Amino acid sequence: xxxxxxxxxxxxxxxxxxxxxxxxxxxxxxxxxxxxxxxxxxxxxxxxxxxxxxxxxxxxxxxxxxxxxxxxxxxxxxxxxxxxxxxxxxxxxxxxxxxxxxxxxxxxxxxxxxxxxxxxxxxxxxxxxxxxxxxxxxxxxxxxxxxxxxxxxxxxxxxxxxxxxxxxxxxxxxxxxxxxxxxxxxxxx
Numbered sequence: 250x251x252x253x254x255x256x257x258x259x260x261x262x263x264x265x266x267x268x269x270x271x272x273x274x275x276x277x278x279x280x281x282x283x284x285x286x287x288x289x290x291x292x293x294x295x296x297x298x299x300x301x302x303x304x305x306x307x308x309x310x311x312x313x314x315x316x317x318x319x320x321x322x323x324x325x326x327x328x329x330x331x332x333x334x335x336x337x338x339x340x341x342x343x344x345x346x347x348x349x350x351x352x353x354x355x356x357x358x359x360x361x362x363x364x365x366x367x368x369x370x371x372x373x374x375x376x377x378x379x380x381x382x383x384x385x386x387x388x389x390x391x392x393x394x395x396x397x398x399x400x401x402x403x404x405x406x407x408x409x410x411x412x413x414x415x416x417x418x419x420x421x422x423x424x425x426x427x428x429x430x431x432x433x434x435x436x437x438x
Contacts, residue, residue: 280305281398284324286315286341287359288333292382296328299387304394312336316344319351326355326397328380328390331367339374346375355397359385 283304285296293308300306307322309315312329313336319327327345331338338358345351358371358379371379377400378393 281326282307282322282324283394284309284315284319284327286310286312286327286333286338287330289330292330292359295385296390299390300394303391312338312341312344315341319345319354320348323351324354325401326357326394328357328359331358331360331362331371339370342371342374342376353401355394355401357390357393357397 281304283300284307285293285300286309287293287296288310293310297306297308304326307318307324309318311333315327315329316336327341329338329341336344338360342356342358345354345356355377356375358376359382360367360371360379361382363381363383368379377397380390380393
């Protein structure tokens with residue numbers, strides 16, 4: 250039986266302070282599932298603290314670990330650090346986008362590198378959004394996650410004429426990668 254911790258801090262004393270959830274409990278949670286993938290235990294703890302009241306949070310210490318945890322319990326959103334050992338964030342993002350059951354996962358990339366090249370690489374690889382670690386705020390994070398979740402929420406049948414199309418799918422059709430890149434870069438400058 251696999252046990253997934255809400256607080257994977259790689260520190261026995263820290264994890265002992267918090268309840269552990271079984272994988273089935275995470276999957277059955279009424280809260281949206283968020284996977285936090287970051288090799289920095291302090292940053293993982295910070296993100297879990299910001300999200301634990303609203304989301305069912307699972308953590309991973311690198312991209313490969315994150316990929317396998319996503320396969321086990323597909324998240325609605327993954328928050329992924331760009332620079333990590335084993336698999337970096339861009340490799341994880343590419344793997345999520347290529348897997349049929351994970352391709353629609355919302356992905357927010359975290360980066361300490363605020364260079365234009367890093368941000369563009371994340372967006373071109375299919376990231377829904379990005380956050381510069383040094384300017385992270387709870388307000389910015391929760392707003393970005395809410396927008397991504399809204400894109401994924403199905404429209405009521407009355408608004409779609411009975412179609413089962415999701416807002417997320419509609420956003421992909423209406424919003425090209427080029428337009429999204431330009432909007433994000435404009436906001437960044």
